[in-house]
Amino acid sequence: MPALDSQIAIAVIGAGAMGSGIAQVAAQAGHPVFLHDQREGAAEAGRASIAKQLQRRVDQGKMEQPALDALINRIQPVSALAEVASAGLVIEAIVENLDIKRGLLSNLEDLCGDDTILATNTSSISITALGAQMKRPQRLVGMHFFNPAPLMALVEVVLGLATDKTVAETVHATASNWGKKPVYATSTPGFIVNRVARPFYAESLRLVQEQAADPATLDALMREAGNFRMGAFELTDLIGHDVNYAVTNSVFNAYFQDSRFLPSLIQQELVEAGRLGRKNGQGFYSYR
Numbered sequence: 001m002p003a004l005d006s007q008i009a010i011a012v013i014g015a016g017a018m019g020s021g022i023a024q025v026a027a028q029a030g031h032p033v034f035l036h037d038q039r040e041g042a043a044e045a046g047r048a049s050i051a052k053q054l055q056r057r058v059d060q061g062k063m064e065q066p067a068l069d070a071l072i073n074r075i076q077p078v079s080a081l082a083e084v085a086s087a088g089l090v091i092e093a094i095v096e097n098l099d100i101k102r103g104l105l106s107n108l109e110d111l112c113g114d115d116t117i118l119a120t121n122t123s124s125i126s127i128t129a130l131g132a133q134m135k136r137p138q139r140l141v142g143m144h145f146f147n148p149a150p151l152m153a154l155v156e157v158v159l160g161l162a163t164d165k166t167v168a169e170t171v172h173a174t175a176s177n178w179g180k181k182p183v184y185a186t187s188t189p190g191f192i193v194n195r196v197a198r199p200f201y202a203e204s205l206r207l208v209q210e211q212a213a214d215p216a217t218l219d220a221l222m223r224e225a226g227n228f229r230m231g232a233f234e235l236t237d238l239i240g241h242d243v244n245y246a247v248t249n250s251v252f253n254a255y256f257q258d259s260r261f262l263p264s265l266i267q268q269e270l271v272e273a274g275r276l277g278r279k280n281g282q283g284f285y286s287y288r
Ligand code: NAD
Pocket: 013, 014, 015, 016, 017, 018, 019, 036, 037, 038, 039, 042, 092, 093, 094, 095, 096, 097, 100, 104, 121, 122, 123, 124, 144, 145, 146, 147, 238, 239, 240, 243, 247
């Protein structure tokens, strides 16, 4: 299947870390982009943060100011969900919660035309389960970007049991056009990357709980001896502990509470304390 033409509007729902990054990627590829968030002012703030990031590239001489202005003008923050109705592809990047995502998908089905592809950036929730209450689950597909979306090449294109193969192929081709490296995955808990990553986070957290080493030592060790780009603690601070903890719980429950995927008390405590990581200035490390 061919990729979506760059004239076709893309809608991104949720203007947090991921939604803003995805909006930037789509606008960079020339699409008009609607950016919606239920929190007042969040879509505008998302667009402003994209402009701020790109301004650095302009200041470094890596991008022309008119290109930045054109890109930012292609992103339109919209306050009502109904305003995304004309999009050819809607990518949701809202909170990692099955019921809330189902509610949004049901509203989108009512608003959008039959040909609109509905994609979810969920990290771990079953595409099959998300589609189960939809009128047309064939058009639902996982389009799982990694953080930060403008920099990370990988995109998992995830098929639920009902996903139409041609819908997945269109999303795969579109991600390629956007300069990404898409891979197909099935709707197994955590898909591919979040499955592989679970033991990395879980064992790092267990080492801290057992007082084998502190987060800074383990992060430095993974970077310097393991050649990882980031250790588990700086990475989960970047992801956001609310998001990472929700993903761990989701994979744990999806695997019938298999102890391999047991969530960490340390991470639960961080979430309860509101120490969500970089996004609010404090996680394992302070960013203030
Ligand atoms: P975030 O908390 O930064 O942003 C979520 C945004 O969604 C918030 O601005 C919130 O106001 C908005 N929102 C919540 N419910 C909404 C609704 N019903 N309608 C409209 N907007 C709503 O979260 P994030 O890190 O951007 O994660 C978003 C999604 O992407 C999750 O499903 C997460 O699992 C997935 N994801 C996250 C990462 C990561 O590293 N953070 C990576 C890949 C995928």
